[in-house]
Amino acid sequence: MAVAAELRKTDRVFGAHRSHSHVLSMGASLHRLFAEVLAKETGLSRGMGGSMHLWDQPNGFYGSVPIVSGTVPLAVGAALAAKLQGSGDVGVAYLGDGAVEEGVVHESLNLARMLKAPVLFVVENNLFASHMHVSLRQPFEATARFAAANDIPYEVVDGNDVVSLRNAAAKLIDGARTGEGPGFLEAVTYRWYGHVDWREDIDVGVHRSADELLAWRKRDPVARLYQGLVSAGWFDERQLADMERAVNGEVENAWARAMLDAKPGLGAVTSHVFKKSLV
């Protein structure tokens, strides 16, 4: 949300393996997201993508894929396109700390810098790639060292602090829009749940403990924003509770609706292989 607050619908956002929040942050329909997760034909990708392949280009979300780092060069290219088109739009690549271990990320950083492509690399460094802690995969935990190596302006922020994240994003996105080339934003955060499901995954995670998880849960970004809004006097507890109730209702309704939607017709097995499919 913090990054999306600085974006417009004509920007070009690419997600990764875990992008439900990214697509929603651009304004996607919650019902269509749920329908896609359930592989229903009303879904964001018409039921052909599922949780890992989300698409909402009319809202600026160009797509997400589970191949680690797969969309990073695509975001550079979409940003290069914006530069060639003179549109002032930016590309955004969401990636994780695991993705910076892929070679193409380094190629992409260098290429973006050399082409002065208006792209923001957002690394959600949650310290884990699947089950492996970053300390078992890299000699340093901060991934922004690769921005420095490629002469790209960067910010490292507390990823669980929505306000400072937005401020850092604003600075880097503004630079990209005004011709200064790429930016790199590292948001340090934590993955509460397991790699693939709703369990906390403390037993299979390497270097992952219940104590550490509890410490990170205390830094819940939504709770912190909630507290901040109340202590600043912008909202009172009751207003926020009403808002939460309304949102919960919206979520329940969207899920219930998506559950009733239809699966894609059998023709979809081959009908989308090409744009105007002849197969």
Place this chain on the structure above:
Amino acid sequence: MLAAFEYLLGRYPEVFVIGQGLWSPWYVGNSMTNLDKKFGAHRIIDTPVSESACTGAAVGAALAGMKPIVVHPRMDFMLYAMDAIVNQAAKWSHMVGGQAAPGVTIRAIINRGGEQGAQHSQALHAWFAHVPGLRVVMPTTVADARDLLIASVSCQDPVLFIDDRWLYSFEDDLPPVKELALSQLGPQRLLTGDDVSIIGSGYSTRLALEAAEILKASGVSVDVIDLRILNPLDCTKVIESATKTGRLLVVDGGWGPCGIAGEVIAQVAESVPAGAMKKSPVRLTLPFAPAPTAQILEQAYYPTVDSVIDRVKKLMD
């Protein structure tokens, strides 16, 4: 090909070219001479040594409304870009329910001979013909080199356009450009005959044509079909030809196992009327080994006009 690039860049502002060697005269023969000077270095982008990021960037630019052409001066190096080609470009339309597709053209050049050895010589078209969602184009004639490149760039789907340096010396007088819809194109008969069908693609089709010319003198009439579009592969014309002649030779500059020649023969075997074949089909491919380096070994390695004639004579026995 130079004419195709000039046509596309002159007519369509969304076309740009990205790849290694584009500001240098020796990488891509004369096929891109002075394009950077004529259309500007911002549209003819010579790049860092990053096949993967450059191909991925072109896929992303295509999703954002551009018509990029990626150039890989040696197909072997393009293997660094397999994720962008196979996982991303080829699957995008399918994964998003047909709501978007990257209309990117990836030009891969087959460059063999000259003692360049195993990593500057590969013809891997069959790999890409195996992948749904990619269009794979392989021109043989001078006209196709121009017109199929234009058709590839105009197409909304990702296209792998594979051209062979051994074809660069052929010349022809061409009529004005006529824009074609790639999805409507397929194999083309280049010679009509009754005794034997020879099927090829790219340089292999040239071998077939030259062999057919020589065989004509000894009274053998050859039907030559150039595949042109390897993916999606439409073998209708090939099946008709094999049914007519009853003798089928498929020549391919790639390896035999799981290759294009095997695929063509399989499609014919599935559809030809029982009893129509006078002889078992034959394929002429590379020995199942990486390309050698020594010239004397290269001569033994690649199919030649003589080896095509030899196979046809055996089919005619």
